[in-house]
Amino acid sequence: MTEIEKMLAGLHYDPSEKTLTTLRTAARDLTEQYNRTSRHQSNERKQLLQQLFGTIGGEIKIEPNFHCDYGKNIHVGTNFYINFGCVILDCAEVRIGDNCFIGPQVGLYTACHPLDPTTRNTGIEFAKPITIGDNCWIGGHATINPGVIIGNNVVVASGAVVTKSFADNVVIGGNPAHIIKHLEIEEA
Template identity: 35%
Template sequence: MTEREDEVLARIRQGVFYTETEAAFLGPGRRADLIFDYNGTRPGDTDRKRELLERILGSVGKRTVLLAPFHAGFGSNVHIGDDFFGNVNLTFVDDVEIRIGDGVMIAPGVTLTTTGHPIHPELREDFRRFSKPITIEDKVWIGSNVVVLPGVRIGYGAVIGAGSVVSRDIPAMTVAVGTPCRVVRHITDADLPTARPPGDGH
């Protein structure tokens, strides 16, 4: 790696703006063709899907289910733990790392994006952007059509309500909803006895 590439990587890690041209050397980490193959693999061909997933992702745990189609800018910057379930149309904008713990469930249409762009249009030439890693801790449940923004950490056991835009860290063992996403309550032992789904008034 050249001195210039080292300097660009350092800026990326610091969350400082960088351009597409500056980051072009990261291109070999993109797994677009393998993702295309994964999304076209028959649902019952679990061995083939597992083989492709291990080649696409930076790391993947045991008993992982990722329903097709899914999308990723790179794929190689995504790390998934054991007992993961990702429903259809999960999108990883993984210019930097996305780390997902064990026992995480993600509903349809969710976007995890590590990257944003400058507000002023004059700064957006050559796709200038910044990137900050996302961390999703163990046993998190993310509802449908949620967007998780750069730099966010979602704590252990948290539940993110459908349609939320998560722009700040969410503490462990909380329910958070809305745009922007805010904590509405803590998860306690009082949530254990019921077998009813959330919101069921019967």
């Protein structure tokens, strides 16, 4: 297996491998260009995001500064919004549904490091995907950890640290995040 295949499969991989380094450099170049654009350059922003992301399902808006590892492993639906200062470490896939809003300074982290210090010091990493359903709102300074699945219609409170998965129709918050409230969702 290649290092990319290992990375996307959740296996230990070497992030210093040439192809991965090249892909990260390309993503950083695109995000640097994006972060230098103004709100008046919507067409340029759209083109840069189309080059950067794996899949864009429709209209999206991302406020600079935005940072990611690869970009190509990020897949978003339509009507998607990210506020200022978001970081997505997309060593594994990050899939986000339709009508999702991400507050300022949010982090979505798929990257993992071995617990054993000897192994960790070799630079070897592994990654676990993140999935966020439709109609989700993630409050400012929230952290979504590797391997988390968030269902549809979930609200993540500001500052929450999400370390496990949650089903549909809940408000979660705290560190570690827990269910604060179940939501009664009206059918449209």
